[in-house]
Amino acid sequence: MTELSHIRNFSIVAHIDHGKSTLADRLIQSTNTVSEREMKEQLLDAMDIERERGITIKANTVRIEYIADNGELYVLNLIDTPGHVDFAYEVSRSMHAVEGSLLVVDSTQGVEAQTLANVYQAIDADHDIIPVLNKIDLPASEPDRVREQIEDVIGIDASDALLVSAKSGIGIHETLEAIVHRLPAPVGDRDAPLKAMLVDSWYDPYLGVVVLVRIMDGVMKKNDRVKFMRNGTIHQIDKIGVFRPAMQDVAELGPGEIGFITASIKQVRDTKVGDTITHEKKGADKPLPGFQPSIPVVFCGLFPVDSAEFEDLRDAIEKLALNDASFSFEMETSAALGFGFRCGFLGLLHLEVIRDRLEREYDIDLITTAPSVVYHIFMKDGTMQELHNPADMPDLTYVDHVEEPRIKATIMVPDEYLGDVLKLCQDRRGIQMELTYAGTRPLVVYDLPLNEVVFDFYDRLKSVTKGYASFDYQLIGYREDQLVKMQILVNDEPVDALSMMVHRDRAEMRGRAMCEKLKDLIPRHMFKIPIQAAIGGKVIARETLSAMRKDVTAKCYGGDATRKKKLLEKQKAGKKKMRQFGKVDIPQEAFISALKMDS
Amino acid sequence: MDVESVEGGFGLYVHWPFCAAKCPYCDFNSHVAKVVDHRAWVESYLSEIKRISSETGPRVLNTIFFGGGTPSLMEPETVAAVIDAARAAWLPANDMEITLEANPGSVEAGRFAAFRQAGVNRVSLGVQALHDPDLRRLGRIHSVAEARTAFDIARNTFDRVSFDLIYARQDQSREDWRRELTEALSMTADHLSLYQLTVEDGTVFGARAAAGHLRGLPDEDLGADLYQITQDLCEARGLPAYEVSNHAVPGSESRHNLIYWHAGDWAGIGPGAHGRLTINGQRFATETAKAPAKWLKDVHTGSGYSDQTTISGNDQADEYLIMGLRLTEGIEPARYARLSGQHLSAQTIAHLSDLGLIAETSTPAGLRLAATRSGRAVLNAVIAELAATAG
Ligand SMILES: Nc1nc2c(ncn2[C@@H]2O[C@H](COP(=O)(O)OP(=O)(O)O)[C@@H](O)[C@H]2O)c(=O)[nH]1
Ligand SMILES: C[S@@+](CC[C@H](N)C(=O)[O-])C[C@H]1O[C@@H](n2cnc3c(N)ncnc32)[C@H](O)[C@@H]1O
Ligand code: SF4
Ligand SMILES: [Mg+2]
Numbered sequence: 001m002t003e004l005s006h007i008r009n010f011s012i013v014a015h016i017d018h019g020k021s022t023l024a025d026r027l028i029q030s031t032n033t034v035s036e037r038e039m040k041e042q043l044l045d046a047m048d049i050e051r052e053r054g055i056t057i058k059a060n061t062v063r064i065e066y067i068a069d070n071g072e073l074y075v076l077n078l079i080d081t082p083g084h085v086d087f088a089y090e091v092s093r094s095m096h097a098v099e100g101s102l103l104v105v106d107s108t109q110g111v112e113a114q115t116l117a118n119v120y121q122a123i124d125a126d127h128d129i130i131p132v133l134n135k136i137d138l139p140a141s142e143p144d145r146v147r148e149q150i151e152d153v154i155g156i157d158a159s160d161a162l163l164v165s166a167k168s169g170i171g172i173h174e175t176l177e178a179i180v181h182r183l184p185a186p187v188g189d190r191d192a193p194l195k196a197m198l199v200d201s202w203y204d205p206y207l208g209v210v211v212l213v214r215i216m217d218g219v220m221k222k223n224d225r226v227k228f229m230r231n232g233t234i235h236q237i238d239k240i241g242v243f244r245p246a247m248q249d250v251a252e253l254g255p256g257e258i259g260f261i262t263a264s265i266k267q268v269r270d271t272k273v274g275d276t277i278t279h280e281k282k283g284a285d286k287p288l289p290g291f292q293p294s295i296p297v298v299f300c301g302l303f304p305v306d307s308a309e310f311e312d313l314r315d316a317i318e319k320l321a322l323n324d325a326s327f328s329f330e331m332e333t334s335a336a337l338g339f340g341f342r343c344g345f346l347g348l349l350h351l352e353v354i355r356d357r358l359e360r361e362y363d364i365d366l367i368t369t370a371p372s373v374v375y376h377i378f379m380k381d382g383t384m385q386e387l388h389n390p391a392d393m394p395d396l397t398y399v400d401h402v403e404e405p406r407i408k409a410t411i412m413v414p415d416e417y418l419g420d421v422l423k424l425c426q427d428r429r430g431i432q433m434e435l436t437y438a439g440t441r442p443l444v445v446y447d448l449p450l451n452e453v454v455f456d457f458y459d460r461l462k463s464v465t466k467g468y469a470s471f472d473y474q475l476i477g478y479r480e481d482q483l484v485k486m487q488i489l490v491n492d493e494p495v496d497a498l499s500m501m502v503h504r505d506r507a508e509m510r511g512r513a514m515c516e517k518l519k520d521l522i523p524r525h526m527f528k529i530p531i532q533a534a535i536g537g538k539v540i541a542r543e544t545l546s547a548m549r550k551d552v553t554a555k556c557y558g559g560d561a562t563r564k565k566k567l568l569e570k571q572k573a574g575k576k577k578m579r580q581f582g583k584v585d586i587p588q589e590a591f592i593s594a595l596k597m598d599s
Numbered sequence: 600m601d602v603e604s605v606e607g608g609f610g611l612y613v614h615w616p617f618c619a620a621k622c623p624y625c626d627f628n629s630h631v632a633k634v635v636d637h638r639a640w641v642e643s644y645l646s647e648i649k650r651i652s653s654e655t656g657p658r659v660l661n662t663i664f665f666g667g668g669t670p671s672l673m674e675p676e677t678v679a680a681v682i683d684a685a686r687a688a689w690l691p692a693n694d695m696e697i698t699l700e701a702n703p704g705s706v707e708a709g710r711f712a713a714f715r716q717a718g719v720n721r722v723s724l725g726v727q728a729l730h731d732p733d734l735r736r737l738g739r740i741h742s743v744a745e746a747r748t749a750f751d752i753a754r755n756t757f758d759r760v761s762f763d764l765i766y767a768r769q770d771q772s773r774e775d776w777r778r779e780l781t782e783a784l785s786m787t788a789d790h791l792s793l794y795q796l797t798v799e800d801g802t803v804f805g806a807r808a809a810a811g812h813l814r815g816l817p818d819e820d821l822g823a824d825l826y827q828i829t830q831d832l833c834e835a836r837g838l839p840a841y842e843v844s845n846h847a848v849p850g851s852e853s854r855h856n857l858i859y860w861h862a863g864d865w866a867g868i869g870p871g872a873h874g875r876l877t878i879n880g881q882r883f884a885t886e887t888a889k890a891p892a893k894w895l896k897d898v899h900t901g902s903g904y905s906d907q908t909t910i911s912g913n914d915q916a917d918e919y920l921i922m923g924l925r926l927t928e929g930i931e932p933a934r935y936a937r938l939s940g941q942h943l944s945a946q947t948i949a950h951l952s953d954l955g956l957i958a959e960t961s962t963p964a965g966l967r968l969a970a971t972r973s974g975r976a977v978l979n980a981v982i983a984e985l986a987a988t989a990g
Contacts, residue, residue: 524819526980527954549823552978554794554844556925557666558612558859559873562884564921565914571983583950 002075005185007256009077009098009214011127013118018106019134022166023175024062024078028245030172031066031076061212061258062245068180076179077258079199087346088121088472089292090200093274095125096290097199097214097258100183102175103150107133107163108140111153116412116470119154130178131161137168188255193284194218194226194277199258201271203323207239209265213277214258216288221252225280226263229287230272234280235263269325294326296344297405297475298351298454299388301332301369301497302358303340305579305588309364310339316362317341320354327354334391334496336581337367342389348454367579367588369497373450376403376478390499393485396536403478404501405450408433410443411461413469418442420464428452429503447476451501486511486540488594489532490518493582497591507533511541514594521590524548529584607863609655610662610855611685613644614869615670616891619704623738623803624765624796628871628889629668641677643898645684647868650902652688654878655866660689662696662855662865665719671701675713682718696721696759696854703749704741711756721759723792723853724750729779733768738803750786759851761790767825768796769815776825777832784836789851793829794844795822826976843925843975860926862919868903870894875910882910912938916989920982929957929969935989943968944988956981 014020064076079094095101101122105111122129131150133143143163150158162178164171195216204210213220220226222240227233241249242259253259265271273294276287304313317329328344345351351371358364375387378400387393387402409430413421425432425446434445448457453473461469486507488498498518502510511533518531526548533541556564578585618629663685665678682697698721699714711722726746728734734742741749746762753760764783766776783791798808798816807813817825830840838846842860845853858865867874867885870893874885886906888894897903910918916939923930936942948968951957956974960967974981 526951526956526977526984548819548977548980550819550826550976551980552843552976554797556843556859556922557856558865558867558875559871561859561875561918561922562873562886565917568917568921568983568986571979572987575983575987 002254002257004188004256006072006074007077007186008074008100008179008183009079009186009256009258010100010102010179010183011079011095011098011122012102012104013115013122013129014104015106015109015112015115018104018109018112018115019166020080020104023102023104023132023134023164024080026166026169026172027064027076027078027176028062030169031064031176060245061243063242063258066176066180069177074180075257076176079258087350088474089294089346090273091121092125093197093290094199095121095127097197098125098127099186100128100130100179102132102179103129103154103156104132104134105146105150106135107143107146108135108138110142110146110149112468116154120412120470120472123156128183129156130175130182131156131158132164132171132175133161134164134166136163137165137170186256188215189217190219190255192217193282194220194224194279195284195288196220196226196253196277197288198228198271198273198275198277200273201265201268203268204262207262209262209268209271211261211263211265211271211277212258213253213261215253215255217255217284218279219252219254220261220277222249226261226277227280227283228271228275228277229284230275230291230293231270233270235265237261237263268323269321272325294346296326296328296346297373297450298345298347298371299342299374300345300351300371301334301337301340301342301367301389302355303334303337303367303369303497305365305367307338312362313341313358313364313366316358316364317343319362320357324354326350332389334369336495337369337497337579340367344388348456348458365588367497367591369591370500370594371454372501373405373454375405375483375501378403387501390485390501391496393499393501401480402483402501403480404483406476406479407448407450407453407473408476409446409448409453409471409473411446411469411471412443413465415442417465417468418444421461421469424457424460424464428457429506448473449481449503450475484535486514487534488514488518489530489534489539490522490586491529491582491584492532493584495581495586498594504535507535508540511535515541515543517594518590519543519545521593522584522586525584527583607861608661608854608858609658609689609863610664610858610865611648611660611689612855612865612867612869612872612874613663613665613670613681614867614872615640615665615668615673616870617672618667618669619672619702620738620740623807624799626799626802626805627668630891632891637674637677639895640673641680643895643903644677644681644868646898647903648681648684648688648866651866651868651874651876655689655876658689658864659692660685660695661692662698662858664697664855665699667700669702670699671710671714671722675710675717678714678719679717686718698723698853698855700725701749701753702741703746704739708752708756711752715756720757721761721853722753722757723790724753724760724762726750726762726783727765728768729764729782730775733771736769737765747786750788754787759790760788761792761847761853762786762788763792763794765794765796766829767817767822769813771817771825773821773824773828777828780829780832784832784838789838790845790847790853791833791838792845793833795826823976827972830972839927840972840975841927843978857926860922862915862922882915884908884910912940915939916941917986920986924968924970924978924982924985925975927969927975929967931965932968933965939989941989943985944990947984947988951981951984 012020060080062078066074066076068074079098103119133146135141147158147161162171162174196213198211199214200212201209222237224237225234239262241247274291278284304310321327326346329341332340332342355368359366372390377385377387379398380400411421428448429452430446430448433447436443461471482504483501484504486500486502487494515531515533522545528547529545531543532539578587616628616630617632617635621631697719699719700723702725727737727739729743731743798804804813833846838848840846841852864876865874870887870891871889872887876883885904887903888897888905894903916935919935932943955971957970970978970981
């Protein structure tokens with residue numbers, strides 16, 4: 001247990017490659033947290049790998065013990081929090097578990113998009129921020145320009161920014177001193193009932209679920225019986241410790257400290273990020289503020305390309321779900337695609353990560369149907385249904401009205417791209433709420449329908465701003481609008497997996513875009529194929545994919561028989577990867593690519 | 600035992616792997632060599648004929664085909680020795696067809712006479728284009744005039760003469776091709792092989808195309824039109840297509856190549872040569888090393904085969920479909936079913952017939968299934984559909 005006054009908790013905020021991992025390594029190394037021998041590779045890079053493949057973005061931590069120039073021992077806890085809007089909530093919990101941040105900016109590059117996206121999370125969490133200008137060893141380093149830019153763009157004082165070269169070890173000592181003297185100590189009451197925030201959790205094959213906690217008040221010890229306040233579940237702590245960065249057992253964790261517990265918990269699902277952990281007896285009566293249950297906001301169907309792989313898919317999905325509380329699934333059947341699962345995700349990145357893992361780690365080829373948000377369908381009889389799948393849209397004669405989820409989107413963007421961003425938001429049925437300046441940078445706040453954002457808004461935003469925008473959003477509720485179900489007919493057969501809910505005013509444009517896209521995505525067949533978009537029975541857009549006219553091998557003699565036979569095997573296998581809709585083979589990429597819009 | 604492959608005839612394919620220059624579009628097993636030890640080649644061919652004939656036992660030999668590479672660069676003595684050895688090893692058919700591929704650049708009348716003397720009775724001449732700038736773009740080392748001279752000599756020397764043209768070339772319009780083909784048809788060949796230019800991986804053209812530097816190639820529509828123009832003109836001039844790219848005065852079809860398309864038997868000797876042989880009721884696919892030196896060495900140490908595998912009934916059926924549907928006469932669905940134990944899907948046949956891509960005809964010998972003219976233009980898709988739905 002360490003005195004509050006001798007604890008500092010912090011995170012490092014940086015754009016990719018600005019030196020976060022290198023700096024973390026130096027801090028760990030210069031305080032002898034790990035021996036020279038163990039210091040083989042970048043410690044935070046192990047986390048990068050995890051970040052690349054991890055579905056739940058993991059907060060990694062390390063506890064550093066530092067004897068400051070004043071001769072006293074300080075405990076410094078670093079939490080690493082990678083950021084993406086899909087996991088904004090998880091990141092914000094990590095940020096709330098610490099009191100300050102090092103803002104690392106490459107002094108040869110300056111502030112970049114990701115710097116902004118992350119630093120605003122830190123500002124939101126009321127952090128004290130220490131600007132660090134890294135890579136000052138390089139001739140191209142321009143500390144003065146970058147210092148000014150930080151002030152202009154981010155709007156924080158950078159006059160006493162640290163000059164560092166993480167690579168050559170310059171300014172590391174100063175950084176440690178600054179953490180001690182410029183960041184606040186945590187506050188908390190040792191004698192108050194236990195309140196610990198559940199910052200993150202993950203599954204460890206040897207230990208079961210490991211829970212990362214930040215103690216706010218009270219003390220946690222081994223064998224304590226604790227309650228997870230959200231569900232009221234009780235567990236006994238088997239193991240309590242800190243990361244140095246390897247796990248090291250401790251007797252207890254007190255206020256301001258960050259560490260881990262294990263408590264024979266079987267599933268990550270049972271541990272909710274942001275939950276409050278207290279003692280079973282004499283516990284806190286009120287949980288910490290800020291908890292949000294993680295709710296999937298984007299749904300899509302996942303179907304095995306080979307219907308024989310349905311059971312394999314079920315096993316794989318169940319295994320993944322054990323370790324990812326924010327991913328939901330239920331069985332679904334589709335006329336065209338057979339048996340599969342309707343799955344819920346935190347956002348599109350989350351969707352893509354899960355789909356990739358299913359395909360790569362479990363080797364299952366998947367068809368992904370159009371992502372959709374959850375609509376509220378108000379029936380004429382006064383009842384309300386949640387619609388997760390456009391294919392299930394009830395007959396319009398029974399529907400009174402439809403409501404859709406809206407978000408408040410906050411976008412920071414350099415001046416030169418402002419016009420493009422406003423146009424993008426406007427095109428996506430956005431309503432402007434604010435347009436102000438943060439430093440010299442425009443800050444745009446829009447009320448947008450989530451369904452216009454889930455699919456490719458983030459990609460589009462990145463592309464129109466060349467990556468220089470930061471984007472964040474939160475759900476703000478449901479609102480009625482003119483929403484209709486648009487069907488896609490290929491060769492006169494409706495393809496339920498391509499059905500989507502669209503705004504009536506945008507239906508024609510989307511329908512046309514879909515038909516054009518599909519025309520490119522579906523290979524030519526031996527016959528011509530009409531591709532139509534329809535609302536109710538009414539066709540609103542139509543394209544015709546003309547018949548294939550030439551596909552024949554010019555020369556085929558004795559020696560070519562073997563080669564051609566191999567090609568035929570490939571064609572047969574390729575056909576298996578397509579789905580047939582009224583004699584038309586639709587390749588699996590078509591299902592997701594068709595929905596990406598170019599404008 | 601698949602009697603049909605035995606009855607489909609029996610041929611000998613002899614691969615000569617050398618050329619005077621490598622053409623940029625060509626992915627055949629052909630090499631430019633400074634010196635060729637002709638004696639070693641003769642010995643090796645003869646040794647292979649002996650070895651293979653001891654496996655096949657006595658069979659009627661219907662055809663011999665010298666392919667390449669550029670077999671017109673072979674010593675006539677080599678050709679003669681191979682023909683003699685084959686005649687001795689098997690039972691030569693009375694009307695044996697003996698074809699040799701010739702390049703227009705390597706022709707002199709004397710040499711052709713010597714090939715004829717050796718027993719060659721048919722030549723296939725690689726004219727490729729009747730347009731000098733295009734011959735240059737194809738990297739050919741002969742001119743149109745040389746090709747015409749070579750053709751005239753061949754015409755005067757051999758009973759049967761065929762020549763090859765490559766069309767659907769860079770910047771070739773419908774009109775250009777119509778004119779060129781009309782000219783070709785007036786040259787009184789009894790057989791024409793007309794190939795659309797194929798950009799093959801691993802060739803200079805392949806690399807150029809991948810880099811985006813091979814411009815002016817026809818799109819699908821132009822390619823399809825050029826194909827139909829070819830069919831129209833050849834039909835009108837009495838050389839209808841009997842195969843996707845091959846046209847002949849009826850009766851002058853290449854009997855050797857028909858063995859391939861009929862899924863018959865042939866022995867393949869020389870580097871990179873494939874073979875299909877039915878021995879004791881078992882059908883085998885044979886292969887040889889592609890590198891000339893490696894093949895010579897293999898033969899020297901006992902056998903030119905680098906691989907010999909049995910072919911399952913299903914694979915035989917696929918090959919029959921792939922090869923047989925290339926022919927205007929089509930296939931016999933019953934033979935497909937005997938080989939694979941599966942039937943072509945009646946539903947698929949009905950669907951493809953509705954689209955006008957295939958047609959069934961009944962003959963005294965039974966039902967036949969053939970691709971129509973428009974079906975042959977999209978034959979890969981037709982075959983894939985039939986093969987994938989058989990059951
Ligand atoms: N010259 C120089 N290179 C550095 C410095 N700090 C980091 N780098 C290099 O910058 C690259 C990115 O660093 P890394 O720590 O992985 O960045 P991260 O993506 O923010 O974690 C690596 O090649 C580092 O070696 C520095 O102070 N000076
Ligand atoms: C085995 S090659 C050799 C013939 C001979 N060496 C010559 O080039 O005249 C047979 C024929 O295939 C054709 N051919 C070769 N490569 C081709 C390609 N890439 N596309 C279309 N036809 C090709 C040519 O017409 C050639 O005459
Ligand atoms: S096309 Fe003929 S001459 Fe040219 S490289 Fe190929 S085989 Fe040799
Ligand atoms: Mg890194």
